[in-house]
Amino acid sequence: MRVLVTGADGYIGRGVVQRLLDDGVEVDAWGLLPCGLSHPLLSEHVGDVFELELEGADLPDALLHLAWRNGFVHNDMSHLDDLPKHYAFIKRCVEAGVRHVAVMGSMHEVGYHEGVVCEDTPCRPTTPYGVSKNALRQLCQELCRQHDVTFQWLRGFYLVSNDGRGSSIFAKIVQAAREGKAEFPFTSGTCKYDFLPYDQFCAQVVAAVEQTDVDGIINICSGEPVALGEYIEGFIKENDLGISLAYGRYPDRPYDSPAIWGDNSKIQAILARREGRDA
Template sequence: MRIMVTGADGYIGQGVVDQLLQRGHDVIAASFGVVVSPHSGLVNYTGDVFEYCFDDAPVPDVLLHLAWRDGFKHNEVSHLEDLSKHYVFIRRALEAGVRHVAVMGSMHEVGYHEGVIDSRTPCNPTTPYGVAKNALRQLTFELCRKYDAKIQWLRGFYLVSSDGRGESIFSKIVRAERENKQEFPFTSGRCKYDFLPYDKFCEYTALTVTQDTVDGIINICSGMPVSLGDYIEKFLIENNFNIRLAYGKYPDRPYDSPCLWGDDTKLKTILDLCGEGHE
């Protein structure tokens, strides 16, 4: 398949592009930076993704839209400023003939919620990031209905990696460890979330967008709630880190649920269809 990946040089994009190339797909990597890979089938488009001209290249079989500014800064106004750009970009792709659109969403578009999140869970986001993601989801579903295109909304939960990239709490802990800091200021750590290792997240995303049996809202998740404190303590041990958590230095965020996780039923179906095992 020929798959266009926007935000290809980003935190998630690099891992997903690698997974797609490993599986033999051709990738149009659209981003500000050049993506380098030892695998064949990679074509780079460098520049503003929103200005990409679909008329100048073959129409991709799949558009995987990962590009998003300030993804770890939930209260930035840029999320709202860019919303119309995302909408116009996806509309232009559909007008050019793309008939399979996948967009990376977020569990933050649901807003405050306690319990499992599935495709029918009502959304009531409370941050500019969540509001913008949720609005784009609604707009994209309507666009794909209008153009008779397949839509996969990939609702991402919490990614975990030990390479220090990105701005997640895990990345910040890695950088603090590298700086030989003794403590990492932390919340109560009691809230329970759905965590997925980076490599698995990228693998599951690649497998999801290269099949067309399962569509709609698809949770990219583990399907299990684990307390943030317990998960990070395990993370510290697995990586032989010396830094320790300083509990209670920061309050829990008011929009964070005490316990939420994703329903992974659709994801398990996809893994079964692809002949992949799941934990």
């Protein structure tokens, strides 16, 4: 299998590319910077993926579109500015003959919702980030339907890592601890979310893309709601960070749901099939 991965230099991209390579998949990696990996199955390209033109002889078996900027700045207008560029790029790939398209989505495209998020949960996003992701999903879904292309929308929930990379709250806590800070300003911590460690997150993305029997919206998640404060307290203890949470310093965001988590039945079915195949 050969997969074209965009955003290969990003926070998720590097872990996903490494997993694909470990599985013996050929990877054409595109990013604004090198992804920092070396492997005989890896072909790396540095540049603006929006300018990439595919030739028939070089078509990958699948496109995995991870590229996205300012993902942690939900109200940044760059999301709306970039939306037509993302769609135009994916459209060029489909019209060139790519038969399998997978795109990274986000729980934020759902908007305010209390409870489990299923494939048919209505989406009512209110931030530029959520609106743009949701619009790209709708556009690509119809595009792939018209061209009879396998389409997977990989809806990511909360990604957890202890390496301090990126701009997530976990990265910020690790960075604050490394700077010797005793407290980390925090919200109420009562909202419940769906958390997934980095390695498991990348493994689920790769498992989904390496097959086509299960398509559509696939939640990349644990399927379990846990209070943010409770989870981070455990994260701090597990990683011996020596920092405490200063609850109530920041208000909860008005568009954050009191409890939201993903239905993980589709990804679990994919993982079960994979384990059965590898057994």
